[in-house]
Amino acid sequence: MKMVLASQNAHKLAEMQEILSAQGIEVVQESELGLAVNVEETGTTFAENALLKAKAVMEASGLPAIADDSGLCVDALNGAPGVYSARYGGPEVDDLGRCRLLLENMRGMTDRRCRFVCAVCCAFPDGTVVTAEGECAGTLAYAPRGAGGFGYDPIFFFPALKKTFAELTSEEKHAVSHRGAALKQFQERLTAYLGQTVEA
Ligand code: IMP
Numbered sequence: 001m002k003m004v005l006a007s008q009n010a011h012k013l014a015e016m017q018e019i020l021s022a023q024g025i026e027v028v029q030e031s032e033l034g035l036a037v038n039v040e041e042t043g044t045t046f047a048e049n050a051l052l053k054a055k056a057v058m059e060a061s062g063l064p065a066i067a068d069d070s071g072l073c074v075d076a077l078n079g080a081p082g083v084y085s086a087r088y089g090g091p092e093v094d095d096l097g098r099c100r101l102l103l104e105n106m107r108g109m110t111d112r113r114c115r116f117v118c119a120v121c122c123a124f125p126d127g128t129v130v131t132a133e134g135e136c137a138g139t140l141a142y143a144p145r146g147a148g149g150f151g152y153d154p155i156f157f158f159p160a161l162k163k164t165f166a167e168l169t170s171e172e173k174h175a176v177s178h179r180g181a182a183l184k185q186f187q188e189r190l191t192a193y194l195g196q197t198v199e200a
Contacts, residue, residue, distance in 0.1 A: 001194075002026045003122065004033065006057035006067035011150035016068065019174055019183045028063070035060050046070060046083060046119035047131060054123040062125060066186075070118035070178060072152045074102070074140060076111045085152070099144050099155045112139040116156065116178040120186045130189050134181025138165075149173060 003020070005027050007013050017027045030036060039056045043049035046069040053067035071085030081088040081102065089101045106112070115137045122130045136158070144154035146166025153165035158176065165173055174180040 002028060002063060004028050004030060004035075004057055004061045004063045004065045006030060006037065006039075006053045006065050008036065009150075016066075016179065016183070018170065019180060020066070030057060030061075033061055033063075041069065041083065043069070044083065046117050047121065047133060049083060050119040050121035051123070051129065051131070054121040054129075058123040058125060064122055064124045066120065066122045068118055068120045068179065068182065070116065072102075072156065073115055073117055074106065075113040076106065076109045095151055096144065096154075099152055102140070102152070103142070103144075103155060106140055112141075112157075114138060114140050114156070116152075118178040118182040120179075120182045122186070122190065128193065130186065130193050132182050132186035132189055134178045134183070134185060136176060136178040136181065 003025055005013060005016060007016070008030065013029065020027050035057065037057050037060045039053045041049045041052065043052055049069035050067045053069065054065045057065035057067065069083070071082050073079040073082050088098045093101065115135050117133065117135050119131065119133045138156050138158045141155045141157040141164055145164045146154050148168060148170070149166045156165045158165060160176070161168065161172065165177070
């Protein structure tokens with residue numbers, strides 16, 4: 001099955017492509033179709049934003065389109081940065097700047113519990129929508145560590161492996177990550193919807 005990935009984030013794209021290809025889904029990027037659909041993420045939940053993105057790209061391409069929306073929710077900050085994870089601190093701040101800002105806003109806080117959340121949505125041209133969600137619980141580190149991954153990975157400490165996400169290989173991260181969990185559930189639901197196993 002061919003699907004368009006509604007994302008221009010190179011890191012996320014690579015991670016999703018890796019996971020979905022392993023599940024036998026042929027992934028086409030928006031750019032390969034000459035598309036760059038700009039969707040305003042006006043939803044208040046990850047699921048709402050994923051649906052907005054998937055629908056817009058499905059409508060523009062005429063193909064099933066898959067989108068995800070994800071972010072980091074910190075308990076002591078009432079779930080912030082949440083759906084604003086990519087925009088935390090404003091448009092001029094980069095990934096490391098956002099990590100530093102979050103650490104600054106968490107200064108003195110001992111409750112470091114946080115979780116990555118990922119919602120995945122596939123919108124089909126016939127109006128069908130398949131959705132899934134995954135979470136990964138961790139704790140917020142006190143300083144960035146590791147050079148892998150992207151976004152908040154250097155400050156997301158995963159206790160079971162005693163490493164930040166930025167210290168994991170991409171395979172190790174997929175095996176436990178919110179995106180890995182969401183895509184696993186997504187593949188199960190997609191298979192159930194199609195009534196057949198999705199194979200290459
Ligand atoms: P989105 O592109 O609107 O889904 O924004 C997701 C944002 O959440 C990213 O820009 C990152 O800041 C953060 N994020 C989501 N997933 C991850 C992850 O796996 N590692 C690190 N940061 C992530």
